[in-house]
Amino acid sequence: MAIKFDKILIVQYNLLGDVICSTGIVRAVREQFPSSKIAFLVSPETKDLVNIPFVDELVIYDKGMPILPVIKQIWRYDVALLLDFKYRSAFLPFLAMIPIRAGLRHKRGLFMTHGIELPDYNYKYYITEYMAKILEDAIGLKLTADVTRLTVADATEADISAVNNLLSPIAGDKKFVAVAPFASNPVKNWSAERYYEFMTKLSDEYNFVIIGGKDDADKPFKIPENALDLRGKASMTESAEILRRASYLVCGCSAPLHLAVAVRTPILALYGSTSKTKWVPKKGAVCIQHNFSCSPCDRWYGRDCGNKAPCMKAITVDEVVEGFYELVKLYPNGVIEE
Incomplete structure (x- = not known):
């Protein structure tokens, strides 16, 4: 049976390179769920770079920022796809009462509903394929589009100048x-x-x-x-x-x-x-x-x-x-x- 989600939160709170790689997953999720609302939770440092067409809403959070506005922004999304292993990446969707929270457990299993331990295929796949395999193993979500195609925001006129x-x-x-x-x-x-x-x-x-x-x-x-x-x-x-x-x-x-x-x-x-x-x-x-x-x-x-x-x-x-x-x-x- 096909998986259906109306509101999808994708979380990548790691370093810049990891965030850029995650755009391959975001693109594939968009192709598979063309009518769904997709939000992408990232840190302030990366927000301009990942302001991409496949995302309906960027959610910005960093340590020291108030949590309540973020919780309201992601409140009761259908699913949270956790592409990193950060504690806060699981904790925020937990507080927002998102019913499905999937990804690597990595010392945060208490806040996840569908988590897997570090798999034995850690070094067997390209990073975006690795992320996709974790989602498949965690909740049965098999992304059919090419997850290796990465995307960043187009240059603005100010950037070009x-x-x-x-x-x-x-x-x-x-x-x-x-x-x-x-x-x-x-x-x-x-x-x-x-x-x-x-x-x-x-x-x-x-x-x-x-x-x-x-x-x-x-x-x-x-x-x-x-x-x-x-x-x-x-x-x-x-x-x-x-x-x-x-x-x-x-x-x-x-x-x-x-x-x-x-x-x-x-x-x-x-x-x-x-x-x-x-x-x-x-x-x-x-x-x-x-x-x-x-x-x-x-x-x-x-x-x-x-x-x-x-x-x-x-x-x-x-x-x-x-x-x-x-x-x-x-x-x-x-x-x-x-």
Whole structure:
């Protein structure tokens, strides 16, 4: 028997990259429930980026904000699809008396009606397929649309104007490559010195644009002559527009990778202990990774290597250059075709 819901709440209260990946689920839910009302609960930091056509209402919540307005906004929805593992993501739908609350239990089972424990397929699927499999196992909801197609908000006129100004120093015929050197977890970062050497080797062919958040702006990072440093200077929606214009992105396991997937820009991913199967898209990317016996490892602290990340240090400049040209050969136009 087909599952029917009139009002669907989708919750993703995790990091930016996770929120972007969740748009694949939102899109698929919309296609499967075209007449249903869909609300998307996210943090204030990500709201502009996920103001997308598949969502009827954005619900914004953060620690320290009053709970009552949020409870009223989501009151008695038919179902809450919990795509993260945060305690509050289950607690708010519980307070709102939503009758079906489905997702990973992860120490919050008291507030869930349909929860599963961490499955044995944690590293066997791409992240959006993993989310979809959890929903299927939890409540029998089998999403039939492509959950791997990510989406972010279209650039506004203000975004386009701002990006025109930001990129004006490198305006010209030479293509540019975006570089996002910093992840939220520093153990996932490749060497700044090696990034510099890589960009210098390609200076005759490409310009480079370094992107990152405000927290990244003061981190030590040598900028070559053929590069523009925009760390901390672009909003999230402006960063999406920069990536859309870039021919390629070079990065580690970080939010810009998922942003590039959404705007169809090919990616060279430099991965250490992160699961390539789970966190690299099936299409549009080349991944350089050295498999160590302790990988995959998602721990922020207490890693077997003492957070020294030999897996990232093993990646050489020469193999990144080789991987980049492999990416160019696969996507010569700098676009991931539909």
